[in-house]
Amino acid sequence: MRFIERYPALSKEVACNIYAVPTIDSLIDLPTYKLIMTSTGIAYKEVREAPINLQGVSGMLLTDERVLCLERSRVYFHRRLGSALHLGTRVNRLEEDANGVWVNGRRFDVVVDATWGHFLRPPADVFYEPTLLLYYEGPVDHPAVTLVDGPLCSVYPTDDPSIYTLSSVTHTPLGIFSSAVDAHAFRDNAVTATLIEQKRQQMETHISRYMPDFRDKFRFVGPQTAIKTKLFGNHDDRSCYVFHQGRKIIVMSGKVDTIFVATERILAALEAEYGGDLLDVSSTLKRELPR
Ligand SMILES: Cc1cc2nc3c(=O)[nH]c(=O)nc-3n(C[C@H](O)[C@H](O)[C@H](O)COP(=O)(O)OP(=O)(O)OC[C@H]3O[C@@H](n4cnc5c(N)ncnc54)[C@H](O)[C@@H]3O)c2cc1C
Known part of the structure; x- marks a missing residue:
């Protein structure tokens, strides 16, 4: 639905x-x-x-x-993603250092590997x-x-x-x-x-x-x-798995309709990592209460 x-x-x-x-x-x-x-x-x-x-x-x-x-989906995402989409580009190299993650020599903050475990092997x-x-x-x-x-x-x-x-x-x-x-x-x-x-x-x-x-x-x-x-296993598991390793996020997508699960887990991982440390912010309630 x-x-x-x-x-x-x-x-x-x-x-x-x-x-x-x-x-x-x-x-x-x-x-x-x-x-x-x-x-x-x-x-x-x-x-x-x-x-x-x-x-x-x-x-x-x-x-x-x-x-x-399928064809409508191809056209839809082609239009939505515009020049961000690079088809026919094989990722051969991926390195991570303190400054970022380097994909084929180009720097990014984070990489999501959605190759279904064909490039990075999932920890499973x-x-x-x-x-x-x-x-x-x-x-x-x-x-x-x-x-x-x-x-x-x-x-x-x-x-x-x-x-x-x-x-x-x-x-x-x-x-x-x-x-x-x-x-x-x-x-x-x-x-x-x-x-x-x-x-x-x-x-x-x-x-x-x-x-x-x-x-x-x-x-x-x-x-x-x-x-x-x-x-592996006889349970025929088709759930979506998202693994987070440093600046790399590996998605095992299960079935097509699990894209929402993957999206939510990726956003949660990014929020946790880059949302900022707010632990030192304390309540202002006492100051705001009417006297
Ligand atoms: C026979 C069969 C029947 C299925 N039936 C159903 C069904 O009825 N319902 C359902 O929901 N799902 C079904 N599925 C599962 C569904 O096809 C997958 O869940 C879906 O395709 C996953 O999409 P994805 O984009 O995550 O991965 P994929 O479609 O596998 O795409 C991964 C992409 O990564 C690219 N890639 C790999 N290595 C690199 C690299 N080094 N650099 C750049 N790109 C790379 C590949 O070229 C590929 O385009 C079926 C699958 C199969 C094989």
């Missing part, structure tokens, strides 16, 4: 957004899933019939989850996971379908009305690497046409289990690779 309030133009509604709970493969049954949605305050409407052919599911919930408008137990999503062309305004909960899959719209992503909790992750450099090397060298074709078959088989006519309706148009930074 906060994201929509602050950036109303940067996301849009999904005409029909279905969360479906598979009867056999879900880790959580339908009543429990509904209970979690309700207790989290997420609006949904249970429906008996979907406008598309879905099989093997014990229930369907229509949600108000939206889709990010993290790993790097290259990922593969697949883009498909499909019918305009086809419903979004997310199978929950567990090692399942999803067909989700993008900001182009006929392009969708297919992702799978099982097949989208490509490996686990302890360093960002190794994860990049893997993504850039090992994601070959053969691997993409193999993953495509696996993901299409996965989604066809619940959407049997997926292959008839959708045409593969290309892959999208990325690298996720995650915390």
Whole structure:
């Protein structure tokens, strides 16, 4: 809600957004899933019939989850940040001394590293996971379908009305690497046409289990690779972490909507550091009281 309030133009509604709970493969049954949605305050409407052919599911919930408008976001921040934004500039060097922090040889008071742990390593137990999503062309305004909960899959719209992503909790992750450099090397060298074709078959088989006519309706148009930074542990933690080290602030952003958490923590850290020492200012109340 906060994201929509602050950036109303940067996301849009999904005409029909279905969360479906598979009867056999879900880790959580339908009543429990509904209970979690309700207790989290997420609006949904249970429906008996979907406008598309879905099989093997014990229930369907229509949600108000939206889709990010990537190109609008790019234009928006480009305009807002103006000449302060330098795209295509790799930070190679970062040194800190008593006078400031030097980024590629230029002095700043403070630096916020928002590279998701790809430049400065966060002081946390993290790993790097290259990922593969697949883009498909499909019918305009086809419903979004997310199978929950567990090692399942999803067909989700993008900001182009006929392009969708297919992702799978099982097949989208490509490996686990302890360093960002190794994860990049893997993504850039090992994601070959053969691997993409193999993953495509696996993901299409996965989604066809619940959407049997997926292959008839959708045409593969290309892959999208990325690298996720995650915390070790089975808790699937997607919280936002902000670490403060001297003049360096390292952000691990979690999900997109955690930008507000990051902003608040960064401002709090700066306020604490540069807000000034006010401990020697004492109360003037006695002087101000009427006599
Ligand atoms: C497959 C996948 C699915 C996801 N699905 C969702 C979802 O459904 N909902 C959701 O909210 N989130 C989702 N996420 C997470 C979301 O993408 C991230 O939370 C978000 O992109 C984080 O934004 P960010 O700007 O913090 O980091 P990033 O988008 O990772 O940006 C970091 C930037 O730092 C730059 N950089 C790195 N090193 C340097 C350097 N040395 N010098 C200069 N620049 C550098 C990189 O080029 C990059 O542009 C998903 C992520 C993946 C990979």
